[in-house]
Each structure stands twice: as structure tokens, then as C-alpha cells.
Amino acid sequence: MEVSGYDLVLKGGRVICPASGIDGINDVAVKDGRIAAIAPTILPTSAKEVIDVSGKLVLPGMIDTHGHVYQYVTGRFGLPADMVGVRSGVTTVVDQGGPSCMTLPGFRKFIAEPAKTRVLAFLSAYLVGGLEGHFYPNLYSPDGVDVEATVRSATANKDIVRGIKGHAEIGGFARWGIKVMELAAEISRRSDLPLYVHFGQLWGLPESGANGEDADTIMERVIPLLRPGDVLAHPFTRHPGGFINEQGEVHPIIQTAMDAGLKVDVGHGSHFSYRVAKAALPAGVIPYTLGADMHGYNTEIPEVPAPAGTPEEHHDDENHPFKGQARFSLTQAMSSMMTLGIPLEDVVPMVTSHPAEMLGMTDEIGSLAVGRVADVSVLNDDRGRFVLRDNEDMRIIAERLLRPAFCLRAGMRFDADAPILPAAVAA
CATH class of the missing domain: 2.30.40.10 (Urease, subunit C, domain 1)
Structure with a gap:
């Protein structure tokens, strides 16, 4: 019957x-x-x-607010969308800054449309998008930003473009000052989309050094450019230029920014440090969303060979910048938050209702x-004693x-x- x-x-x-x-x-x-x-x-x-x-x-289907899934186009950074998504128990993945106004049509056609995962994007403020910037930092100068073209692209593609990605890091500031961030903020305002801002050193300093820039001043200079709903990423970064100053204290402006409606996204990735988290959480830096920030430099991808036809040093397993980092996932990042003292009931919104709000998609x-x-x-909820390791090789015990x-x-x-x-x- x-x-x-x-x-x-x-x-x-x-x-x-x-x-x-x-x-x-x-x-x-x-x-x-x-x-x-x-x-x-x-x-x-x-x-x-x-x-x-x-x-x-x-x-509710988990939402990863920080992915890198523009496979091949972004070099080794791009992972297969469904590997980060549905095959990891995640139903929606937001690519943070992989596509640009130049490459968004390819992202839609070859990544978002074929994926079983719902794939969205925060459009890069840079024309080159999320290429392997640590090899080509000069591509990320103010000359590499076209405000008009990026606003047009974002506005015309809001079904998949849900925000703008910018970088506030000491390498960029040492080369060009705050100009690129000012342009990114203008794109965000004119397209009426949230701006997701990377903090923490990324590309390294130019040969001439920091050029008078102080990593500890970046946060105070960038936050006044932002609006309620914009997102401060990598609160627990181990790299200079983040939420913690050289004295190991949380920048006072962070709480002011959060009170004014700015949001904090963990952006776990290669930045995550238990040491920094243990200093930031008691100071009130509670993340609103919890992106995993997995990419090909911090994630072992045994099924996927390095892209062919690019310089060998760009994908050499022995020489890539994040060799030897701890393996992680969105659910493991959730476990880390719980082990650091945030209750499960407060972690679940970080991967469900809060990112839906961040994306302007609470009705979907x-x-x-x-x-x-x-x-x-559907998640397994294991009890026992488990070792979790961060990217400074600090280990904590999760029960x-x-x-x-x-x-x-x-x-x-x-x-x-x-x-x-x-x-x-x-x-």
C-alpha cells in the first residue's frame, strides 16, 4: 500500500x-x-x-559566512563548493571576495548554478577579486578598484551578491594607506550592501617596511568608515592589525562599534587563536556569526590536485604560506566556541538566524x-574528551x-x- x-x-x-x-x-x-x-x-x-x-x-541549514569556493579562478584558494557546503553539513556558503565585478558572471555560471549548496557571494572591492594576493599584492592598490563598475555589478546581481568584501590589513596600509578601504566603503554605501572587513596581516609588508604605518591604529581609522550591519572579521586573529593591540588588550573602539550596530564574524581560517580568543571574549567581543574561512592553503584537499599551469611555488605543498595549519570545519569552530565558554544555545544562532539576518535573507x-x-x-553531539588545536599549535580539551x-x-x-x-x- x-x-x-x-x-x-x-x-x-x-x-x-x-x-x-x-x-x-x-x-x-x-x-x-x-x-x-x-x-x-x-x-x-x-x-x-x-x-x-x-x-x-x-x-536550520547551517550558513557558512566565510568560504572560498571560486575554484581554479582564485588559484589554490578556491575549494569545491559542495565540499565546503552540503558534504560538510552546510546548506549555504558565502564566498568572501572571490568574485569581482569582472569575474562574477563566471562565478554564477560555473560555481553557484551547478552547486547543490546554495552559494552566495560578498563581491570583492578589487577588480581582480580573490586571486592569490600574497603573491601579487600590487594588484590590490587603489588603481585596482573601479567603484562605478563594482556598484553596477553588485546592484544588478543582488540575488547572489549579498555584500562587499574589503581588506584593512597592515601590508595594504603600508603600501597605499586607507584609500582602498575608503573606496570599499563607498561601494558598500552606494550598493546598499553590508561591508565585510578583513582585519589582521595578510599580504606582508613591502620591501620598504611599514612606511610609518602602525598596525594598532588601523582599527580606529577604519571603523568610522563603517555603518550598522557592516561586519568586522577575524576577532581572534593571531596576526598584527586585529582586535587585540600589541599590549594584548582589546581596542576600546570595538565595544563602541558593536554598540553602534557593527557585527563580528569569527572568520576562523588560518587566523584563529585560542590565546587571543581568551583575551577578547571576556572583554565582550562576542561573535555574531561564525564563518569557517576554509581555503586551499589551510585545508588539505586530497581529492583535488593543485591547479595546473601556474608557477610551481603557488601550489607547492612544502612552501605555501599556511603549511601545517590545524584542520577545522564550521562544526569544529562551533565546538571551539563552546569550549571557550559560549553555550550551545548561543552558538547555534551564529550559524543560522544571525547569518540569515546579515545576508538580508531572514524570510528565506x-x-x-x-x-x-x-x-x-543534522549534527552528532559527541561527549567525552577531545583535543582541539589552533593555528599557533595551542591545544584545548573539549568535552x-x-x-x-x-x-x-x-x-x-x-x-x-x-x-x-x-x-x-x-x-
């Missing part, structure tokens, strides 16, 4: 949906790719398929409300480790089988 009713029921998991105010053991029903019902008990006979998720967390993603597209992330089990993207199941996911390391 054919079963009518729901296509799928996720049974018995802890459903946490901050946007809907739900937190408890519930069943979740899906029909025609949309959330059909959430209730303490949904009859198994009402569904064509039932998946037992007892002991697991069931969340970040919620399990009935009728919404069935984007759902709770989140790992992706699978996700539903528009009701279609994808197992979390990405080879880039870190293995659990028992203490």
Missing part, C-alpha cells in the same frame, strides 16, 4: 531553531522540499521515509518555520564535539562525507 502524506520525517532529535523559538525533542516532517510540520510526535506511518536522529541536533533561510525550504543540518552527520538541502539528503572534515581526536 502506498504511503501518502510526508516525504520524510526526522524523528527524535533535539530541534533548535532560534528564529522560531524552538528548542526541544521534536520530529520534523518534510514534503515537496519544504518543512511541513514540527511536533513532539509525528506518526511514522505518515511518511514515506523515517530517519531516526535520536541523540542528534537538528538545526536560517529557520525551520513550516513552509520554508527544507534546509536542515563536547559537534560533527556533521548529514544535511537536507531543499529536502534532498547529503551525507557529511567531505574528505576535508577533521577527524575527532580523543584526549
Whole structure:
């Protein structure tokens, strides 16, 4: 006898949906790719398929606010979108600054449209976009910014362009001062999109040195350019020019900026430091969103060879800038936040409702409300003693480790089988 009713029921998991105010053991029903019902008990006979998720967390589809998925075009930086996305339990990935106004059509055609993951972008303020800037820093001068062209591109493509990416780092300031950031802020204002600002050294200093620039003054000079809703990235960076000054203290302007409506995104990546986080969190630097910032220099990608036809030093495993960094993922970053003292109930919004707000998409993603597209992330919630390691090789012991089990993207199941996911390391 054919079963009518729901296509799928996720049974018995802890459903946490901050946007809907739900937190408890519930069943979740899906029909025609949309959330059909959430209730303490949904009859198994009402569904064509039932998946037992007892002991697991069931969340709105997780949103990674900081990805690098413009594969090949951005050199080694670009990872396969679905490897970072649905194969890692993440249903939406935001590429931070990979495409530019020049390369956005290719990003749409060859990355966003074929991906099973929902792929969005913060458009680079630079014409060259997210190329391997540490090799070619001179491409990122004020002459490499076309305000008019970037505003036109962003405005015409707001279905996938949800913000602008800029860089406030000591290497750029030592070369050109604050001019590039001023242009990025102008693009953001004129396109009416949030500006996501990278802090922390990135490209290195020019041969002439810092040219009188002080990394500790960058934050104070950039923040007045920003508006409520703009995003300060890498609060826990181990590199100069971040949220922490040379004295190891949080810049006083940070709290003022947060009070004024600026948001903080972890942007984990190669910047993340437990040492810095332990200084910043007690000072009130609580992240609003939690991007993983995975890319080909800080993530081992065994399935994907280095791009052919580029200079050997650009993809030499022994010489690339972030050799030997710790493996991580969005869920491992969540585990780090919890181990640093932020409750699970406060971490979940960082990857669901808060990024949906940041993207201006609260009516589409970040919620399990009935009728919404069935984007759902199911996580294992392991208890024990696990070693987490940052990129300064500092290790902490986590008593709770989140790992992706699978996700539903528009009701279609994808197992979390990405080879880039870190293995659990028992203490």
C-alpha cells in the first residue's frame, strides 16, 4: 500500500531553531522540499521515509559566512563548493571576495548554478577579486578598484551578491594607506550592501617596511568608515592589525562599534587563536556569526590536485604560506566556541538566524518555520574528551564535539562525507 502524506520525517532529535523559538525533542516532517510540520510526535506511518536522529541536533541549514569556493579562478584558494557546503553539513556558503565585478558572471555560471549548496557571494572591492594576493599584492592598490563598475555589478546581481568584501590589513596600509578601504566603503554605501572587513596581516609588508604605518591604529581609522550591519572579521586573529593591540588588550573602539550596530564574524581560517580568543571574549567581543574561512592553503584537499599551469611555488605543498595549519570545519569552530565558554544555545544562532539576518535573507533561510525550504543540518553531539588545536599549535580539551552527520538541502539528503572534515581526536 502506498504511503501518502510526508516525504520524510526526522524523528527524535533535539530541534533548535532560534528564529522560531524552538528548542526541544521534536520530529520534523518534510514534503515537496519544504518543512511541513514540527511536533513532539509525528506518526511514522505518515511518511514515506523515517530517519531516526535520536541523540542528534537538528538545526536550520547551517550558513557558512566565510568560504572560498571560486575554484581554479582564485588559484589554490578556491575549494569545491559542495565540499565546503552540503558534504560538510552546510546548506549555504558565502564566498568572501572571490568574485569581482569582472569575474562574477563566471562565478554564477560555473560555481553557484551547478552547486547543490546554495552559494552566495560578498563581491570583492578589487577588480581582480580573490586571486592569490600574497603573491601579487600590487594588484590590490587603489588603481585596482573601479567603484562605478563594482556598484553596477553588485546592484544588478543582488540575488547572489549579498555584500562587499574589503581588506584593512597592515601590508595594504603600508603600501597605499586607507584609500582602498575608503573606496570599499563607498561601494558598500552606494550598493546598499553590508561591508565585510578583513582585519589582521595578510599580504606582508613591502620591501620598504611599514612606511610609518602602525598596525594598532588601523582599527580606529577604519571603523568610522563603517555603518550598522557592516561586519568586522577575524576577532581572534593571531596576526598584527586585529582586535587585540600589541599590549594584548582589546581596542576600546570595538565595544563602541558593536554598540553602534557593527557585527563580528569569527572568520576562523588560518587566523584563529585560542590565546587571543581568551583575551577578547571576556572583554565582550562576542561573535555574531561564525564563518569557517576554509581555503586551499589551510585545508588539505586530497581529492583535488593543485591547479595546473601556474608557477610551481603557488601550489607547492612544502612552501605555501599556511603549511601545517590545524584542520577545522564550521562544526569544529562551533565546538571551539563552546569550549571557550559560549553555550550551545548561543552558538547555534551564529550559524543560522544571525547569518540569515546579515545576508538580508531572514524570510528565506536560517529557520525551520513550516513552509520554508527544507534546509536542515543534522549534527552528532559527541561527549567525552577531545583535543582541539589552533593555528599557533595551542591545544584545548573539549568535552563536547559537534560533527556533521548529514544535511537536507531543499529536502534532498547529503551525507557529511567531505574528505576535508577533521577527524575527532580523543584526549
